Amino acid sequence: MRVNRSAVGHDVGRIVQAIALMSVASIIVAALNGEFYAIPAFGVTAVIIGGVGTGLVRRYQDADPPEKRDAMVTAATAWAVIGVLGGLPFLFIAWTIQIDPFPVWTNTPPMDSTTVIFLHPLDSVFESMSGFTGTGLTMAAVEEKLPRSIHWWRSFIEWVGGVGVIVLTVAILRRGDGSSGSYTLYESEARSEKIHPSIVTTVQEIWKIFVGLTIGSIILFVLVGMPLWDAINHAMTGIATGGFSVHGASIGHYGSPLIEYAVVPVMVAGSIAFPIHYLIFKGEVRNFYADLQTRWVFLWFTIGSLALTAVLYANGQYATLEETFRVGLFQFVSATSNTGFGTATIGGGTEQVWSAGATLLTCLGMLTGGAAGSTTSGLKLIRVITLIKGTEWQIREVFRPSSAIRYLRIGERKLSEEQTQQEYTEATVVFVLWVTFLAIGVAVLLRVLSPAHPLEYVIFDVMSAQSNVGLDSGITGPTMPDTAKAMLIINMWVGRLEIIPVAVLLGAIFQRFNLYR
Numbered sequence: 001m002r003v004n005r006s007a008v009g010h011d012v013g014r015i016v017q018a019i020a021l022m023s024v025a026s027i028i029v030a031a032l033n034g035e036f037y038a039i040p041a042f043g044v045t046a047v048i049i050g051g052v053g054t055g056l057v058r059r060y061q062d063a064d065p066p067e068k069r070d071a072m073v074t075a076a077t078a079w080a081v082i083g084v085l086g087g088l089p090f091l092f093i094a095w096t097i098q099i100d101p102f103p104v105w106t107n108t109p110p111m112d113s114t115t116v117i118f119l120h121p122l123d124s125v126f127e128s129m130s131g132f133t134g135t136g137l138t139m140a141a142v143e144e145k146l147p148r149s150i151h152w153w154r155s156f157i158e159w160v161g162g163v164g165v166i167v168l169t170v171a172i173l174r175r176g177d178g179s180s181g182s183y184t185l186y187e188s189e190a191r192s193e194k195i196h197p198s199i200v201t202t203v204q205e206i207w208k209i210f211v212g213l214t215i216g217s218i219i220l221f222v223l224v225g226m227p228l229w230d231a232i233n234h235a236m237t238g239i240a241t242g243g244f245s246v247h248g249a250s251i252g253h254y255g256s257p258l259i260e261y262a263v264v265p266v267m268v269a270g271s272i273a274f275p276i277h278y279l280i281f282k283g284e285v286r287n288f289y290a291d292l293q294t295r296w297v298f299l300w301f302t303i304g305s306l307a308l309t310a311v312l313y314a315n316g317q318y319a320t321l322e323e324t325f326r327v328g329l330f331q332f333v334s335a336t337s338n339t340g341f342g343t344a345t346i347g348g349g350t351e352q353v354w355s356a357g358a359t360l361l362t363c364l365g366m367l368t369g370g371a372a373g374s375t376t377s378g379l380k381l382i383r384v385i386t387l388i389k390g391t392e393w394q395i396r397e398v399f400r401p402s403s404a405i406r407y408l409r410i411g412e413r414k415l416s417e418e419q420t421q422q423e424y425t426e427a428t429v430v431f432v433l434w435v436t437f438l439a440i441g442v443a444v445l446l447r448v449l450s451p452a453h454p455l456e457y458v459i460f461d462v463m464s465a466q467s468n469v470g471l472d473s474g475i476t477g478p479t480m481p482d483t484a485k486a487m488l489i490i491n492m493w494v495g496r497l498e499i500i501p502v503a504v505l506l507g508a509i510f511q512r513f514n515l516y517r
Contacts, residue, residue: 003508006063007070008077013056015078015165019085020050022156026089029156030149036106038149041092049085069504076497076505079132082165083493086132087124089153094118097147114145117478122485129489131157132165133496134375136243136340136470137461137488139478143248148229154244155233161496162240162270162375163210195278206274209281213239217266224262226254234341238263241270241375243340243470251330252343257322260330260343267337271297271370292411293371296381301336304365305329311358331471336365338376340470346460347473350452359456359473366467377468377495379434383427385410390424433499437491438466444487449475462488466495 023046030038066074094115100108109115118124123139130137131154138154140146146154195202217235222228230246237244247253251263269277276294279287289295309328318324327344334341346354346362354362369378393408400406408420415423441462449458457473464471465488476488494502 002511003073004064004067004070006060007066008074009056010060010063011066011071011074012078012081013053013060015074016049016053016081016085017057018053018165019082020046020053022160023049023089026149026153026156029152033148033152034107035147035149037096037100037102037108038089038093038147041089041096042149042153044092045085045088048088052081052085069508072501072504073508076501078165079493079497083129083132083489084125086128086157087121087126090118090124090127090150091121093147093150094124109147112142112145114140114142115147115150117141118150122482123478126485126489127154128157129492130470131242131244132161133468133492134158134161134240134242134338134377135465135468135492135495136237136245137465137472137476137492138244138470139485141248141478143246146246151229151233151246155236155242158242158244159214159236159240162242163206195275205278209274209277210239212281213269213277217269220262220266221259224258225256226259234263235266238266238339238341239270239375241267241337241339241370241377241468243334245341250342257326260326263341264330264333267333267339267341268297268301270339270375271301271337273371273373275373276371292385293373293381296385297370300365300368300381301333304336304361305332308332308358308361311355311361315355315358317354331362332365335362335464335469335471336368336378337370338366338378338467338469340464342471345474346471347454347457347475349457349474350450350454351474352454352457354473356454356456359460362471363456363460363463366463366469366471369467377498379431380498382410383430386423386427387431390420390427393420394424430499433503434466434495437494437499438462441466441487441491445475445484448481448483462491465491468492468495 023042026042027039027046030036030042094111094117096102097108097111097115098119102108117139118127126137126139129135136158143151195205214235217239218231221231221235226234233244233246234251236242243250245251245253251260254260272294273291276287276291287294288298305325305328308331309325312318312328313321313324318327330341330343331346333339346359367378368384369380370376372380372382389408389410393406397406406417406420408415442459445458445462446455453475454473457475460471460473461475463469465476
């Protein structure tokens with residue numbers, strides 16, 4: 001079956017139109033912060049992105065609703081396109097600051113070494129892809145020096161990307177063909193949960209929950225002593241499990257244990273599925289422990305944090321047991337929730353800080369991620385549970401008589417043999433492809449980086465990119481080779497889409513150009 005290119009073109013256009021609206025909204029933030037020089041940058045971005053989106057929609061205005069394969073190709077294509085186009089504000093603002101064409105009242109700041117990096121288009125695309133995918137790896141060396149307009153754009157694209165650009169599009173620019181096309185697109189972004197029978201109502205409910213959690217996070221951060229601008233940005237990127245910060249030292253900038261402990265529940269909240277939040281807000285608090293994935297979010301975060309604390313304490317890296325526990329708790333929750341906020345230095349590139357054991361244990365957290373249906377990436381806990389229980393089930397079946405009735409229980413679900421094989425196969429395929437792309441990324445970085453970088457740190461940074469985390473070991477930054485930057489951009493894109501849409505897109509390209517022969 002060939003891909004319906006008209007359906008793909010139409011829906012990619014609609015998604016791009018939604019991103020154009022984000023640029024328009026950012027003009028208001030630039031004006032409120034007195035950064036009038038940034039207004040033309042966002043305005044030109046809106047015109048360019050809006051023009052691309054509108055052109056595609058008009059070109060394919062008579063397109064049929066997408067089939068599942070079409071939607072997969074749409075998701076993979078759209079995320080690649082917005083990753084590129086989302087870099088325009090970084091490029092245009094940096095360019096505007098450099099040439100400084102406006103009067104004094106526009107408050108154009110002097111060019112500095114942090115902002116100048118975005119004159120390089122690849123670095124702008126890197127920052128954009130990192131933002132939209134909720135990764136948080138950055139090319140900005142000293143984030144405090146960035147204009148607030150760039151702070152906002154980084155936080156805004158992470159906030160939207162946490163829920164998903166397709167979810168945004170379904171909410172505000174839904175198709176006029178009923179719910180079938182919208183739901184197919186919704187599923188293509190690695191989501192299947194429905195809060196209400198209508199997919200549009202479900203998406204709107206998700207946004208209500210997300211906005212509510214964001215406002216609650218802002219209030220919490222202000223109460224524990226974080227400045228308002230910092231609280232707004234960290235609340236947006238924290239609940240979206242994105243991790244961009246307005247400070248180069250991330251949450252560690254404040255040197256406040258109270259703030260560090262306050263950020264942890266926000267990262268945990270971002271790791272819980274939206275339908276569970278919905279039930280909890282309705283008063284069904286038992287879902288904190290009754291839901292399988294939510295239960296394992298708390299269990300895995302607790303076990304991993306204690307294990308990392310034990311390793312760090314054995315290494316004697318921090319002054320007190322409380323500090324060691326706080327570092328272990330924060331870093332493991334940040335890694336496993338795929339948030340990427342940091343309070344400690346993990347590595348200095350070629351200089352080793354954390355041991356291989358602590359680094360690889362954190363990698364394991366990044367690999368699993370949180371609950372499916374949340375804002376996290378990684379494999380997702382439900383897939384990990386399916387792989388573990390499914391493997392155990394496969395082994396036990398060898399010793400059972402062929403006439404036995406076979407089923408697998410995962411949480412409250414009782415799967416038949418056919419259902420078990422189907423879900424186990426899907427989880428295995430995702431895992432194998434995920435590890436394959438990870439290995440490719442590690443191989444490329446080992447090829448282009450200095451051999452002085454420890455292997456575990458290279459694995460850590462590639463894992464951080466592909467799991468959309470944002471923690472780094474001192475390797476990722478503006479001085480790394482362009483080949484390494486491009487590879488991590490691909491890893492971030494692949495990780496956010498959970499592999500399958502990328503595989504379908506590549507298959508469609510191979511079929512289109514008869515490359516299977």
